[in-house]
Amino acid sequence: MHGPSEVFRGRIGVVGAGALGIFYGAKLSSAGFDVHFYVRTGYEVVRNEGYKINSCDRDFVIKPPVYHSVEEMGLCDLVLVGLKSFANDTLPYLLGPICTSRTVVLTLQNGLGNEEAIARAMVQCGVQSNEADASRQIIGGTAFLCSNRVAPNEICHTAHGFVRLAEFRGTPQARTHAIAASFRAAGIDCEVRESLSAIRWEKLLWNIPFNGLGVAAHHADTAAILSDDELYRAATEIMEEVRAAARADGVEIDPALPADLIKKTLVMGAYKSSMQIDYEQGRPLEVEAILGEPVRRARQAGIAVPKMEMLYAIVRRMDRQRQQEGV
């Protein structure tokens, strides 16, 4: 399916080095790519001991170049953005010192609106003069990865890891295929797709019900949701709302996909969504990217998404309340 592509051989910078950014950066680094990490939390231990990846595939350790400031990290040819979307207001500060007008920025963040935030940030920090030009530097990706950060320099990778890439504006280019080839060379299943909207909405098909209900329905992991007849019904009906919202955004999701995802989720057992874990650990939630922006796009298109709206209203309130309480 994938034609032979030249791999991308440039200077790669990782910003937002959490469970996702570290995992992909480490895989690429381990395969010999030139990967540099901007490290906010645990800089000393990462510099001294490197990153330990405890993986269902193969454990490994890397000792890559790490930086405590983006100014020290310097200019990159490719930037991997692994930031949680609620931290997008730091993007101008993060991208300014490491991007030129030729840098490719690949965001593996969840949900909708991140590419737009990156384009705005690139204009704000002066890398580009307008968002249209900035947008052409951006690639979006969806990562299907079960990994957790268990220590500042340690990742536990329990399942999956495949990535789908698509240009933010326009169709796949040589660079898109080259980056995918690099991921594959690093042992990551990676495919290039024509439509970024399609891969974003396909991932939301799972993320909206299971992240949303995981928080709204009182610590409900996937098994709790799927073993409760009302929550099961809600999850499947939310998936149909997501399909309708996607359709209004030009994306036709295979009608068989919801049932297929439910089946795959059933065998995952008591899996906690990233949003549920964030909530349990008192961290802010990616509520706007995963719930708010999809709801707004549906509303703009005049599509009724009443259950998604309820999830958004409830989870947003829970997130704000939690932050206020300072838990």
Add this chain to the structure above:
Amino acid sequence: MHGPSEVFRGRIGVVGAGALGIFYGAKLSSAGFDVHFYVRTGYEVVRNEGYKINSCDRDFVIKPPVYHSVEEMGLCDLVLVGLKSFANDTLPYLLGPICTSRTVVLTLQNGLGNEEAIARAMVQCGVQSNEADASRQIIGGTAFLCSNRVAPNEICHTAHGFVRLAEFRGTPQARTHAIAASFRAAGIDCEVRESLSAIRWEKLLWNIPFNGLGVAAHHADTAAILSDDELYRAATEIMEEVRAAARADGVEIDPALPADLIKKTLVMGAYKSSMQIDYEQGRPLEVEAILGEPVRRARQAGIAVPKMEMLYAIVRRMDRQRQQEGV
């Protein structure tokens, strides 16, 4: 508006003597009616000290006859049911020893399905041989009352108290008007209405959004709901779903009522719904009467109530989870 009616002068028994049952029973008792209380919690203190009603209208104390068993209480002409609806499975035990086939049972419980549960209970305990006959003994009422039980024998009444009564089956009778007249004689604003469904759905118009969101949206009192644009929107849209469900049940709710209720709720300040208080105090929730049964009736009628369904799914899960945790 109310024609002169003879007041009801029989033996009145109160079962489910919580914040609501105690308040109305005490008002009637204080006005000289023959009211007997079945007391589960705090029997000794109630027997020794009576009930203290700290009321926005007038503080008072009563020392009525109280019983620790329904067998001791004996047969009544009128039974006031103030039980929380989740305890309806105890109805056969409670009603059996105090009801004859001529006793009138007035339920002031919240939500839908309580009259049916009482009719079933009266057959189960042998008071009647069939539910149709039992149903003709039942009057339903909605109470608009802000009261809390602050000690086993102490009620804090902060606002309102008016009651609407309607026969469960058929139109108002002499007895309906007589009971209403007794309530009024006891200083309780009380009106007789033609349709029980109408008064139940009108109360649900407030109870479904504000009880449901009060629990689902993380300790959200009315001010928290109405000051959050997404929750405000959800509350008003839920009210339209309730109107649609009521319409399918033969009840046309005035289209101006939702906005009117919102306005009245705005001036209530940070008011906590009974369900929110129950949840915060670790008590079971009236989830089936207030959310489940309305959702089931809408579904049976083929009416879409997606936001009500979400509230039901989430609050039911929270209630079950809480009971499991034994909080």
